[in-house]
Amino acid sequence: MEAFYLPFVEFGFMRRALAGSAALALAAGPLGVFLVLRRMSLMGDAMAHAILPGVAVGFLTAGLSLTAMTIGGMVTGLTVALLAAAVSRLTPQREDASFAAFYLVSLGVGVLLISLRGGNTELLHVLFGTVLGLDDAALILVSATSSITLLVLAVIFRPLVMECLDPLFLRSESRMGPVVHVVFLLLLVMTLVAGFQVLGTLMVVGIMMLPAAAARFWSVTATGQMILAALGGVFASYAGLLFSYHANVAASPAIILSAGILYFMSLIFGTQGGLWQVARQARARSLRLSRISRRDE
Amino acid sequence: MSSSTFFSHYPYSARRRRWLGMVASALVLGAWSAHAVSREPLPVVATFSILADMVKEVGGDRVAVTTIVGNDADAHGFEPKPQHAKALREAKVLVLNGLDFEPWLPRLTQASGFEGIKVLATEGVKVRRLGGRDTDAGHDHGSAAKHDGHSHGEADPHAWQDLTNGMIYARNIAAGLSKADPRNANYYESRASSYIARMKALDNEVKAAIAAIPPDRRRVISSHDAFGYFAAAYGVDFIPISGLSNQSEPSARDVARIIQMARDTGVAGVFIENMSSSVMAQQVARESGVLMGGTLYADALGPVDQPASTYLGMISWNAGRLVYVLKQSLQN
Numbered sequence: 155m156e157a158f159y160l161p162f163v164e165f166g167f168m169r170r171a172l173a174g175s176a177a178l179a180l181a182a183g184p185l186g187v188f189l190v191l192r193r194m195s196l197m198g199d200a201m202a203h204a205i206l207p208g209v210a211v212g213f214l215t216a217g218l219s220l221t222a223m224t225i226g227g228m229v230t231g232l233t234v235a236l237l238a239a240a241v242s243r244l245t246p247q248r249e250d251a252s253f254a255a256f257y258l259v260s261l262g263v264g265v266l267l268i269s270l271r272g273g274n275t276e277l278l279h280v281l282f283g284t285v286l287g288l289d290d291a292a293l294i295l296v297s298a299t300s301s302i303t304l305l306v307l308a309v310i311f312r313p314l315v316m317e318c319l320d321p322l323f324l325r326s327e328s329r330m331g332p333v334v335h336v337v338f339l340l341l342l343v344m345t346l347v348a349g350f351q352v353l354g355t356l357m358v359v360g361i362m363m364l365p366a367a368a369a370r371f372w373s374v375t376a377t378g379q380m381i382l383a384a385l386g387g388v389f390a391s392y393a394g395l396l397f398s399y400h401a402n403v404a405a406s407p408a409i410i411l412s413a414g415i416l417y418f419m420s421l422i423f424g425t426q427g428g429l430w431q432v433a434r435q436a437r438a439r440s441l442r443l444s445r446i447s448r449r450d451e
Numbered sequence: 452m453s454s455s456t457f458f459s460h461y462p463y464s465a466r467r468r469r470w471l472g473m474v475a476s477a478l479v480l481g482a483w484s485a486h487a488v489s490r491e492p493l494p495v496v497a498t499f500s501i502l503a504d505m506v507k508e509v510g511g512d513r514v515a516v517t518t519i520v521g522n523d524a525d526a527h528g529f530e531p532k533p534q535h536a537k538a539l540r541e542a543k544v545l546v547l548n549g550l551d552f553e554p555w556l557p558r559l560t561q562a563s564g565f566e567g568i569k570v571l572a573t574e575g576v577k578v579r580r581l582g583g584r585d586t587d588a589g590h591d592h593g594s595a596a597k598h599d600g601h602s603h604g605e606a607d608p609h610a611w612q613d614l615t616n617g618m619i620y621a622r623n624i625a626a627g628l629s630k631a632d633p634r635n636a637n638y639y640e641s642r643a644s645s646y647i648a649r650m651k652a653l654d655n656e657v658k659a660a661i662a663a664i665p666p667d668r669r670r671v672i673s674s675h676d677a678f679g680y681f682a683a684a685y686g687v688d689f690i691p692i693s694g695l696s697n698q699s700e701p702s703a704r705d706v707a708r709i710i711q712m713a714r715d716t717g718v719a720g721v722f723i724e725n726m727s728s729s730v731m732a733q734q735v736a737r738e739s740g741v742l743m744g745g746t747l748y749a750d751a752l753g754p755v756d757q758p759a760s761t762y763l764g765m766i767s768w769n770a771g772r773l774v775y776v777l778k779q780s781l782q783n
Contacts, residue, residue, distance in 0.1 A: 167703075284731065287731045398702050403702050404701070405700065405702065
């Protein structure tokens with residue numbers, strides 16, 4: 155029993171890691187739900203790469219300053235998101251294609267900038283953060299970002315859901331559509347930039363998408379999915395850290411794999427279209443059909 | 452030179468005529484200055500900053516050194532650029548550390564068409580292996596337990612951290628330079644000898660300074676496992692936070708074990724390295740209440756205007772920093 159909480163009692167770095175990843179998960183999960191709803195599940199990954207050059211410029215100009223890197227990442231992330239959206243509205247090209255183009259260009263610029271500092275691993279560590287090394291500034295950054303994200307999501311919740319499910323209706327009702335879209339992108343980029351430096355790129359996208367995808371198997375409403383995704387992310391952070399401690403493996407992949415297990419369990423046992431349920435329904439249907447056909451004979 | 456050979460493939464007559472003219476004048480010049488060729492410095496490529504400094508010391512003004520991985524940069528995860536291939540193709544001598552320190556080098560030498568002499572600086576060095584710990588077995592280095600997940604028997608490339616190995620490096624470099632440039636062999640040998648004499652003096656100095664501290668009070672934490680040779684030679688215990696290369700992420704258990712060790716066994720200080728992240732080191736220091744000891748130079752020299760910008764300067768900086776921190780913890 156002690157094994158489940160003692161590491162967190164004994165070591166401050168474990169508490170920091172849990173607080174940081176849980177704070178991130180609380181905001182990232184709901185954002186992930188909206189990405190799933192909008193069929194943009196891969197966009198989180200693209201955005202995480204699009205941020206790279208801004209963070210690199212921030213580091214190259216101001217050194218190890220969390221503020222400079224955050225501002226840089228926000229600027230490039232938003233530029234890519236807005237340019238991609240603009241191209242998809244002004245030309246026949248779909249948003250996923252323009253997004254891919256812009257994020258790849260951005261990634262190229264980022265890798266080029268990093269290579270200017272030839273083999274500087276410090277920059278790589280900065281870019282790909284580590285969950286076990288959270289200090290006060292990083293914790294404040296991630297919890298402030300998450301709080302802002304959750305508050306703003308609560309404010310724009312209705313139009314955002316409407317825009318996801320029925321954008322034409324929203325357009326006929328109000329002019330809020332594009333504004334909501336931009337605010338959502340802003341929140342997404344903000345969370346990614348905070349998580350990027352605090353927990354690393356794999357981590358932040360994983361903690362955003364996996365619990366959200368898993369939540370879809372348990373609830374049909376957006377609210378239910380958001381709550382489940384946030385809670386799932388927090389649980390995955392706890393389980394992953396514990397696994398990293400007891401099994402002696404790297405922490406951020408352990409957290410992501412915990413979220414992955416959560417997803418697979420939901421995929422199989424979920425009550426809203428999980429495999430188990432689908433199979434049972436199919437069996438029940440075929441039983442019913444065979445009973446009917448037997449009766450007919 | 453390289454651009455003219457490149458363009459000579461094009462059948463433009465003007466360009467070809469110019470090219471022929473250049474060849475002719477080069478031949479004439481070559482014949483005229485044949486006796487003065489030895490004045491031209493020997494082009495040497497060194498894989499990283501520490502080797503480059505040694506080559507400069509041994510080669511003096513008779514060599515022109517190009518460094519591939521520069522000061523404050525990490526050779527473990529390095530990506531070569533075209534200019535490096537160009538320098539390598541034009542070089543007569545390539546000085547490398549070996550022991551898998553430069554994993555990118557075989558492809559680079561192949562791609563560049565390097566045809567000179569390869570000098571393996573670690574030739575003849577007693578290689579320290581991870582897990583094996585063949586060096587003085589009675590001595591506990593504190594970090595042996597950490598590497599149970601690491602591949603056993605992996606060679607530790609950081610041999611230059613022991614000045615005795617530095618002397619072997621210098622001899623190997625001198626031999627290699629002499630082979631490529633026999634005319635200046637005596638020059639290289641005598642410079643190497645005086646360089647080695649300076650290494651010996653520093654070696655004695657470091658040993659004397661560390662001997663003043665009781666052996667059970669010489670334990671510090673470093674960010675990556677780069678000081679195994681230093682530990683064996685000078686009797687300081689290093690507990691590394693991450694493994695040989697500093698790109699692997701430590702597990703929560705590793706970090707917990709190091710913090711526990713720091714709390715229980717009296718660690719004097721936590722040191723960071725010039726080319727690696729300080730995030731984990733700061734976390735360990737914060738949590739165990741151990742002081743940050745400052746920067747040690749492990750795999751690369753410091754910036755040009757700083758004391759650790761040469762090999763000898765680096766060793767004496769590291770030793771000085773360590774002795775200062777160890778002495779401070781004695782007083783507490």
